[in-house]
């Protein structure tokens with residue numbers, strides 16, 4: 265966040281603390297519980313949100329060196345992302361052009377990808393280098409049987425992929441600035457390219473993917489559900505929210521923010537006292553923590569709306585001299601709070617949604633980030649409920 269914006273957000277938060285208030289949505293928002301469990305809705309979300317829109321794949325430092333790669337199933341599309349020998353980030357369908365086996369697993373560094381099924385070999389730019397039976401495949405044009413390209417881009421230290429093959433005549437890149445809108449300079453100011461990956465954790469809770477995102481979009485529950493973990497450190501039910509197209513940014517204050525009041529406006533540094541949660545539509549949250557970056561991404565289960573895959577990654581500053589134990593402590597707090605408090609309760613809520621006994625949930629005016637997220641989903645899907 266740029267300095268002037270940081271000061272403005274800090275002022276807004278202090279004003280809310282003084283007035284015992286918080287940023288408000290225009291009105292209450294009612295959402296159908298069936299939206300968390302219905303197969304038809306899940307299919308529409310997969311097609312409109314997870315195929316047509318750029319999906320945030322984490323920071324570019326995940327692929328730090330040429331030859332680094334990662335694989336991930338993005339809402340049913342097996343994706344391979346590579347950093348080529350030329351330094352460029354590219355994405356492909358992780359599907360061998362022979363008979364469809366994944367050519368890479370997990371993540372790592374490789375000069376080439378050798379398909380485990382019959383040994384066809386591809387380079388990090390997706391080119392088919394060779395088959396293993398020259399007679400059996402005589403006449404096959406290698407040049408037109410590279411891995412299927414998916415649009416991808418790296419910008420402001422962030423990587424994106426659109427999990428739908430590049431169509432004829434279409435660009436293989438993504439206009440990230442157009443996608444992020446006025447949030448682009450805000451994110452650029454974070455210098456995300458200077459945060460290497462510390463850890464990656466994955467869980468598969470029995471909740472709809474939207475609920476995994478909802479968890480982060482209000483501070484209203486902090487004093488209640490998290491009273492034994494993070495509540496003592498945060499000002500509950502108090503925050504700023506700014507909508508940015510389909511995306512949004514919510515900021516919450518740590519109780520330590522009180523210490524800045526003694527300083528003149530120009531000398532204030534809110535960085536240690538304000539947590540910024542960037543909601544990258546549709547399924548990711550980039551959380552600017554006091555001294556590191558925490559990213560959560562939720563993906564719908566391939567054929568079950570009541571399951572999702574969630575990844576939490578922690579990135580630490582490249583110039584930090586803190587011991588690994590310090591970052592492990594941060595990781596542990598995040599895991600205990602979200603995976604042991606938020607998600608277990610969410611699994612019980614998911615049961616309630618699926619029971620059909622209630623028809624709707626209500627997001628309050630004090631939960632503007634949540635209201636905006638679900639309004640954005642409706643807008644992107646072109647539905648009214």
Ligand code: FES
Nearest residue numbers: 360362363379382
């Ligand atoms: S499926 Fe990859 S070489 Fe046969």
Ligand SMILES: [Fe+2]
Nearest residue numbers: 479485490606
């Ligand atoms: Fe929570």
